[in-house]
Amino acid sequence: MHPHPRIAILADRQAIEEIVRHAYSPYISRIGRQPGPMLDDYEVLISEGRVYVVELEGAIQGLLVLIPEQDAMLLDNVAVAPSAKGTGIGRSLLEYAEYSARAAGYRVIRLYTHETMTENIALYSRIGYAETHRAEENGLKRVFMAKHLA
Template identity: 85%
Template sequence: MHPDPRPAILADRQAIEEIVRDAYSPYIRRIGRPPGPMLDDYEFLIGKGSVYVVDLEGTIQGIVVLIPEQDAMLLDNVAVAPSAKGTGIGRRLLEFAERSARAAGYRVIRLYTHETMTENIALYSRIGYTETHRAEEKGLKRVFMVKHLG
């Protein structure tokens, strides 16, 4: 069993950026440019308290970025270190995101992903997210999805 995610601290920034780079780099060729999470300012997001990490024995294995919005919690990013793929950390991070959204009083959690990230769209659909619409933002073709929390 993995530990619960903890709030990230500035000392985690380099590890967070490495996980994001490793997780999203394979999509650059498919999309034609770096995906949105590779362009985020993690120092700023950590300072806002939006980033959580799974830390196993001093090594960060996964991250999730949660941003409270007016009507829903935005699951802005979830990424797992390549060495931790298949260990359940990703599922743990997604469950944590939903628990956090409920604890903050939200009945809906939302996310978006690039339309070419079909594996992610399929995963999110399997765990209860439904597509609401597609739109282009910041030059990226995104699929928007929501999950209603019980």
């Protein structure tokens, strides 16, 4: 069982940005530029209460960015430290995202990922997300997916 995510504080920013850098850097060559999460302003997201982190043994090992929208909760980012890959932290963060969406009264959670991140698309499909459409935003070719929550 993993620790419950907590809301991030500004003191967590450096660790969050490091995890994002490690998680998304491998995709730069595939996409031809930095993925969207590497361009986000984490100081603003943390200040707005949008970022959640999971700590193990005193170190942040994973993060989740949730953005409430009018008709759905946007799962904007989920990333795990390289040292925590395969531990189930990512899965527990995805479950927490769904729990948070339900608790906030949403019946749908949505996300998007780059079309070349095929392993992510496959993972999200396996856990109940369905592709809704594809579009180019900010020069990035994205696959949009949604999951209806019970």
